[in-house]
Amino acid sequence: xxxxxxxxxxxxxxxxxxxxxxxxxxxxxxxxxxxxxxxxxxxxxxxxxxxxxxxxxxxxxxxxxxxxxxxxxxxxxxxxxxxxxxxxxxxxxxxxxxxxxxxxxxxxxxxxxxxxxxxxxxxxxxxxxxxxxxxxxxxxxxxxxxxxxxxxxxxxxxxxxxxxxxxxxxxxxxxxxxxxxxxxxxxxxxxxxxxxxxxxxxxxxxxxxxxxxxxxxxxxxxxxxxxxxxxxxxxxxxxxxxxxxxxxxxxxxxxxxxxxxxxxxxxxxxxxxxxxxxxxxxxxxxxxxxxxxxxxxxxxxxxxxxxxxxxxxxxxxxxxxxxxxxxxxxxxxxxxxxxxxxxxxxxxxxxxxxxxxxxxxxxxxxxxxxxxxxxxxxxxxxxxxxxxxxxxxxxxxxxxxxxxxxxxxxxxxxxxxxxxxxxxxxxxxxxxxxxxxxxxxxxxxxxxxxxxxxxxxxxxxxxxxxxxxxxxxxxxxxxxxxxxxxxxxxxxxxxxxxxxxxxxxxxxxxxxxxxxxxxxxxxxxxxxxxxxxxxxxxxxxxxxxxxxxxxxxxxxxxxxxxxxxxxxxxxxxxxxxxxxxxxxxxxxxxxxxxxxxxxxxxxxxxxxxxxxxxxxxxxxxxxxxxxxxxxxxxxxxxxxxxxxxxxxxxxxxxxxxxxxxxxxxxxxxxxxxxxxxxxxxxxxxxxxxxxxxxxxxxxxxxxxxxxxxxxx
Numbered sequence: 002x003x004x005x006x007x008x009x010x011x012x013x014x015x016x017x018x019x020x021x022x023x024x025x026x027x028x029x030x031x032x033x034x035x036x037x038x039x040x041x042x043x044x045x046x047x048x049x050x051x052x053x054x055x056x057x058x059x060x061x062x063x064x065x066x067x068x069x070x071x072x073x074x075x076x077x078x079x080x081x082x083x084x085x086x087x088x089x090x091x092x093x094x095x096x097x098x099x100x101x102x103x104x105x106x107x108x109x110x111x112x113x114x115x116x117x118x119x120x121x122x123x124x125x126x127x128x129x130x131x132x133x134x135x136x137x138x139x140x141x142x143x144x145x146x147x148x149x150x151x152x153x154x155x156x157x158x159x160x161x162x163x164x165x166x167x168x169x170x171x172x173x174x175x176x177x178x179x180x181x182x183x184x185x186x187x188x189x190x191x192x193x194x195x196x197x198x199x200x201x202x203x204x205x206x207x208x209x210x211x212x213x214x215x216x217x218x219x220x221x222x223x224x225x226x227x228x229x230x231x232x233x234x235x236x237x238x239x240x241x242x243x244x245x246x247x248x249x250x251x252x253x254x255x256x257x258x259x260x261x262x263x264x265x266x267x268x269x270x271x272x273x274x275x276x277x278x279x280x281x282x283x284x285x286x287x288x289x290x291x292x293x294x295x296x297x298x299x300x301x302x303x304x305x306x307x308x309x310x311x312x313x314x315x316x317x318x319x320x321x322x323x324x325x326x327x328x329x330x331x332x333x334x335x336x337x338x339x340x341x342x343x344x345x346x347x348x349x350x351x352x353x354x355x356x357x358x359x360x361x362x363x364x365x366x367x368x369x370x371x372x373x374x375x376x377x378x379x380x381x382x383x384x385x386x387x388x389x390x391x392x393x394x395x396x397x398x399x400x401x402x403x404x405x406x407x408x409x410x411x412x413x414x415x416x417x418x419x420x421x422x423x424x425x426x427x428x429x430x431x432x433x434x435x436x437x438x439x440x441x442x443x444x445x446x447x448x449x450x451x452x453x454x455x456x457x458x459x460x461x462x463x464x465x466x467x468x469x470x471x472x473x474x475x476x477x478x479x480x481x482x483x484x485x486x487x488x489x490x491x492x493x494x495x496x497x498x499x500x501x502x503x504x505x506x507x508x509x510x511x512x513x514x515x516x517x518x519x520x521x522x523x524x525x526x527x528x529x530x531x532x533x534x535x536x537x538x539x540x541x542x543x544x545x546x547x548x549x550x551x552x553x554x555x556x557x558x559x560x561x562x563x564x565x566x567x568x569x570x571x572x573x574x575x576x577x578x579x580x581x582x583x584x585x586x587x588x589x590x591x592x593x594x595x596x597x598x599x600x601x602x603x604x605x606x607x608x609x610x611x612x613x614x615x616x617x618x619x620x621x622x623x624x625x626x627x628x629x630x631x632x633x634x635x636x637x638x639x640x641x642x643x644x645x646x647x648x649x650x651x652x653x654x655x656x657x658x659x660x661x662x663x664x665x666x667x668x669x670x671x672x673x674x675x676x677x678x679x680x681x682x683x684x685x686x687x688x689x690x691x692x693x694x695x696x697x698x699x700x701x702x703x704x705x706x707x708x709x710x711x712x713x
Contacts, residue, residue, distance in 0.1 A: 013039040013042055013043060013048075013052060014051075014052060014055065016035060016036055016039035017039055017040070017043060017052070017055040017056065017059055018055070019036075020032070020036050020039070020040070020059050021055065021058060021059055021062070024059070024062035024063070024066070029066070030066075031084065032063075032084065037084075037088060040056060040059055040060060040107070041088060041089075041092060041103045041104070041107045042103050043055065043056025043059070044056050044103070044106035044107050044109070044110045045099065045102050045103050045106055046102065046106065046144050046147070046148070047099075053110075056110065057110065057113070057114065060110060060111065060114045060115075061114050063081075063084075064081055064114055064115040064118070067080045067081050067084075068081075068115075074117070077117075078115075078117045078118045078121055081115060081118035082118050082121050082122060085107075085111065085118070085122065086121075086122050086125065088104075089104050089107060089108055089111075089122055089128075090104075090122075090125070090127065090128060090131065091104070092104025092107070093105055093108070093128070093131045093132060093135060094131045094134070094135075096138065098139050098142055098144070098145065101135045101138070101139065101145065102144055102145060102148055105132065105135065105145070105148035105149060105151075105152050106148050106151075108122060108123065108152055108155075109148070109151050109152045109155050112152075112155035112156065112158075112159075113155070116155075116158075116159055119155070120156075120159050120161050120162050123156050123162050123165075124161050124162060124165060129165050129166075132149055132152065132153075133149075133169075133170075135149065136149055136173070143183060143186065146177065146183075146186055147183075147185060147186050147189055150174065150177060150186060150189035150190045150193055151189050151193075151241075153166065153170060153174060153193045154189060154190075154192045154193035154196055154241075154244075157193050157196035157197045157200055158196050158200065160200065163196075163197065163200045163201070166197060171194070171197060174190045174191075174193050174194050174197070175190070175194060176190075177189075177190035178190040178191040178194055178222075178225065184229060184232075184238045185238040185241070187225070187229070187238070188226065188229050188238040188241035188242045188245065189238075189241045191222055191225055191226055191241070191242075191245055192226075192241045192242075192244050192245040192248070194222060195222055195245045195248045195249050196248060198222075199248055199249075199251075220254060220255070220258065222245065222249060223246065223249050223252075223255045223258060223259070224258075226241075226242040226243075226245045226246050226249070227242075227246070227258075227259065227262065227265050229241075229242035230242045230243065230246070230265060230268055230269055231264060231265055231268050239272065239291055240291050240294070243269070243272065243291045243294035243295060243298070244294050246259070246294070246298050247293075247294040247297040247298050247301070250297070250298045250301035250302060251301055253340040253342035253343040253347075254340075254342060256301065256302050256342070256343070256351060257342050257347070257351070259298070259302060260302050260350075260351040260354045260355060261354065263354070263357070263358050266354070266355065266358035266359075266360070267358055267359065269295055269298065269363075270295070270358065270359055270360065270362070270363035272291045272292070272295050273292060273295055273296075273363045273364075273366045273367050273370065274292070274366065274370040275366050275369075275370070276366070276369055276370060292367060292370065292371060292373075292376060293373070293375060293376050293379070295363065295367070296364065296367055296376055296379045296380050296383060297379055299355065299360055299363070299364065299383045300379050300380075300382045300383040300386065302351050302352075302355060303348060303351055303352040303355055303383060303386040303387055304348070304382070304383075304386050305345060305348050305386060305389060306343060306344075306345075306348075308478065348386070349389075349390050352386060352387050352389075352390055352393060353390070353392075353393060355387070356387065356393055356396050356397075360383075360387070361384075361387075361396065361397055361400030361401070361402055362400060364380050364383060364384060364402070364405060365400060365401045365402065365404070365405040367380050368380055368405040368408050368409060369408075372412065374412065374413070377408075377409045377412060377413075377435075378409075378413075378431055378432070378434070378435075380405065380409060380435075381406065381409045381431075381434040381435030381438060382431065382434045384397065384402055384405070384406060384435070384438045385434045385435070385437055385438035385441075387402075388402070388438050388441045388442060389441070391445060394441065394442055394445055394446065395446075397442065398442060398446060398450060398451065402438075402442070403439060403442055403451045403452065406435045406436075406438055406439040406442075407439065407452075407458065407461070407462070409435040410435050410436055410439065410465050411461075413428070413432050413435065414426070414428075414464065414465060414468070415427070417464060426468060426472065428468065428472055428474055429474065430474050430475075430476075433469055433472075433474070433475055433476075433479050436465045436466065436468070436469050436479075436483070437469065437479050437482055437483075439451070439462065439465070439466075439486075440466055440469065440479075440482040440483055440485065440486035441482060441486075443462065443466075443486040443489055443490065444482065444485045444486055444489060447489075448489060448490055448493045456493075456494070456496070456497070459490055459493060459497055460496075460497065460500055462486075462490065463487070463490065463497070463500050463501050463504055464504065466483045466486050466487050466490070467483070467487065467501070467504035467505070467506075467507045469482075469483035470483040470484055470487070470507060470510055470511065470514075471504075471505070471506045471507055471510045477517075477519065477522060480510075480514065480522065481519075481521055481522045481525050484511065484514070484522075484525040484526055484528075484529045485525050485528075487501050487507075487529055488525065488528050488529045488532050491529065491532040491533055491536050491537075492532055492536070494536075495536050495537070495538075497536070498532060498533055498535075498536025498537040498540075499536070499537045499538070499539060501533060501537070502533050502537040502539050502540045503539070508533070508540065508543075511526045511529055511530060512526075512530075512555070512558075514526035515527055515530065515558055515562065516558070520567050520570070523562075523565075523567075523570060524567055524569050524570040524573065527559075527562055527570050527573040527574050527577070528569070528570075528573040530544075530559075530573070530577055531573040531574070531576045531577040531580075534577045534580050534581060535576075535577075535580045541580070541581065541584070543555075544556065544559075544577070544581055544587070545581045545584040545586050545587035545590070552586075552587075552590060553590045553593065553594065556578075556581070556587060556590045556591055556594065557594055557598075559574045559577050559578050559581075560574075560578070560591070560594065560600065560601055560604055560605070561604075562574035563575045563578065563604050563605065563608060564604045564607070568634070568636055568639070571608070571636075571639055572636070572638050572639060572642065575605075575608055575639060575642035575643060575646065576642055578591075578605075578642070578646050579642045579645040579646050579649070582645070582646050582649030582650055582653060583649060583653075584653070585653045585654075585655065585656065587653070588649060588650050588652075588653030588654050589653070589654060589656060589657070591650055592650070592654050592657060592661075592665060595665065595668065599668075601650075602665075602668055602669050602672050602674055603672045603673075603674075605643050605646050605647055605650070605674070606643065606647070606669070606672055606673055606674035606677050607643075608639040608640065608642060608643025608646070609639075609640050609643040609644055609647070609674070609677040609678065609680075609681055610635060610640075610673075610676075610677035610680050610681070611634070611635060612635070613673045613676045613677050613680065614672055614673040614674060614676075614677050640681060640693060641692060641693050643677075644678065644681060644693050644696050644697045644700065645696050647669075647674060647678065647696075647700045648696040648697070648699050648700040648703075651665070651666075651669075651699075651700055651703040651704065652699065652703060662707055663707045663708055665707075666703070666704045666707035666708065666709050667708075667709065669704060669709075670704065670709045675701070675704055675709060675711060678697050678700050678701050678704075679701065679711060679712070681693055681697045682694065682697050682698060682701065685697075
């Protein structure tokens with residue numbers, strides 16, 4: 002008889018369906034006796050998958066109700082325990098095997114749904130003893146052995162429960178993991194051993210003690226579970242083996258072994274359903290779900306060590322020193338942190354092996370197969386690691402990685418409405434992984450390659466990139482990459498630039514980042530402003546007014562950035578000024594700054610020829626930047642921009658009096674700007690079609706008309 006027909010005729014199904022309907026009733030607070038019995042029996046191995054699923058739904062609904070209505074988490078745990086503690090204990094201690102199985106499998110399921118209440122029941126006096134007594138009472142029952150192995154595996158993931166598991170429990174698990182008759186039991190016992198070993202090392206690290214030696218070595222356990230994945234023909238041992246590898250794949254040695262086995266990788270990737278509804282029983286958020294386990298393994302294999310800021314690195318160093326001062330040995334976690342197998346070169350090579358084995362097809366299928374936020378979040382993290390290698394980005398794009406990332410981002414971001422436009426969008430640090438991965442692709446590829454020919458997809462990407470720039474939970478690196486991606490998008494069309502300029506809080510944040518000490522961040526912010534000034538009329542007007550003190554302050558920042566020791570930043574800042582000086586208002590603003598501070602003409606003149614233009618004096622009361630160069634280099638792009646700025650400035654101050662214009666011309670001659678312009682014109686003698694010749698000649702004509710003699 003098939004599972005579906007069995008579940009249709011099972012009386013417990015009707016009871017569970019009725020309970021599911023009752024969970025929607027706000028007055029529902031507890032189970033009737035027959036309902037409680039149906040929930041406990043739903044997880045027994047004899048029940049089909051459909052019944053297990055309904056049991057999980059009912060259990061989850063009840064636990065969520067208890068937690069939402071309880072004043073504190075502790076009281077919520079107490080309410081759940083009052084409902085399930087006694088029935089669980091009585092069933093596990095029952096002398097009838099079906100009842101004992103119901104108690105054991107129910108407690109395992111409760112760990113999946115609400116580990117706090119499950120841990121409270123497991124750590125209650127007598128529970129663990131009853132579990133081990135069941136092994137003696139039903140010593141020939143393969144089902145009981147398997148249920149106990151699964152339960153110990155669930156418990157081993159939690160510190161309070163793990164503390165109760167001693168040598169006898171480890172020895173039993175090791176014995177079962179070494180037997181060769183039952184692959185499913187072998188896998189379940191091995192997973193429990195892995196969790197015990199990892200947990201014991203973490204516990205030892207917390208208290209500054211030495212890690213315990215595992216009963217089985219990591220490489221032995223990993224090899225066992227890898228064989229189970231490659232050879233298994235049933236879902237259950239696959240699930241346990243994948244879960245175990247998900248835990249073990251944090252070890253650098255295991256990462257290398259798994260990534261080097263192409264046959265294993267290809268078999269692992271076949272566990273991912275190709276579409277939603279295919280293998281639906283595999284889709285879930287728990288570590289025991291093969292789909293979740295597969296993407297976790299992939300993410301672990303290709304993840305890079307965290308890039309720590311100077312402050313974070315110092316804090317980590319102090320923590321290690323504190324543990325060393327307590328007389329502890331280096332923990333396993335610390336050894337893994339320093340393992341050469343986890344350096345950038347090894348991680349990059351593992352990522353390339355995964356791509357060769359077809360990992361992107363598996364990851365994109367995982368996004369299509371489930372709406373699970375947990376699965377999609379891990380997929381985003383995995384793709385972020387893969388695109389860290391610039392040479393791999395093309396392969397990720399070809400396999401549909403950008404589309405998968407857009408799907409993940411769409412499911413993460415809350416809808417944008419006018420009512421919450423001024424509020425901070427609730428996002429965690431992990432939520433930015435997919436956005437950052439898409440930004441990396443958008444930085445190194447043309448927008449049409451990343452988003453396709455539909456401009457709507459480009460517009461949809463603006464909001465997440467803008468959020469990554471403005472959100473307080475984003476890192477400085479993420480802000481940098483968000484600005485770089487937006488710079489590329491802004492060059493696509495005027496509409497794209499306008500939409501970027503209108504993103505909530507973006508332009509204000511970018512203006513602050515233009516003053517950032519970090520050279521690359523400052524450069525990215527300036528390049529984005531340059532593109533927005535050229536592409537968005539709103540930004541052009543915002544930055545180019547003369548009567549607006551805020552606009553004049555923005556012009557002053559751009560002038561200052563034309564004088565920094567970073568050529569790309571100077572190119573972007575002078576490019577923005579070359580565009581803005583097409584407006585008479587901006588020219589008036591620059592003329593006012595020159596009269597007030599006497600730095601505009603020297604700085605713009607140095608773009609043309611730093612060898613003849615006097616270096617501007619520092620503002621009164623402002624210290625010189627120690628990193629400021631003694632002599633700026635001549636760069637063709639800067640020469641062109643500087644000449645356009647000077648020409649526009651001279652021609653654009655027509656509203657000023659004749660005397661003020663002559664004063665400006667005199668000052669330009671005094672600081673060397675006129676000599677720089679003459680030199681530029683002379684340099685075009687062999688190239689009459691040079692784009693700088695005409696604006697330079699027009700600038701010189703203006704100064705001639707305002708009383709300056711030009712020495713040829």
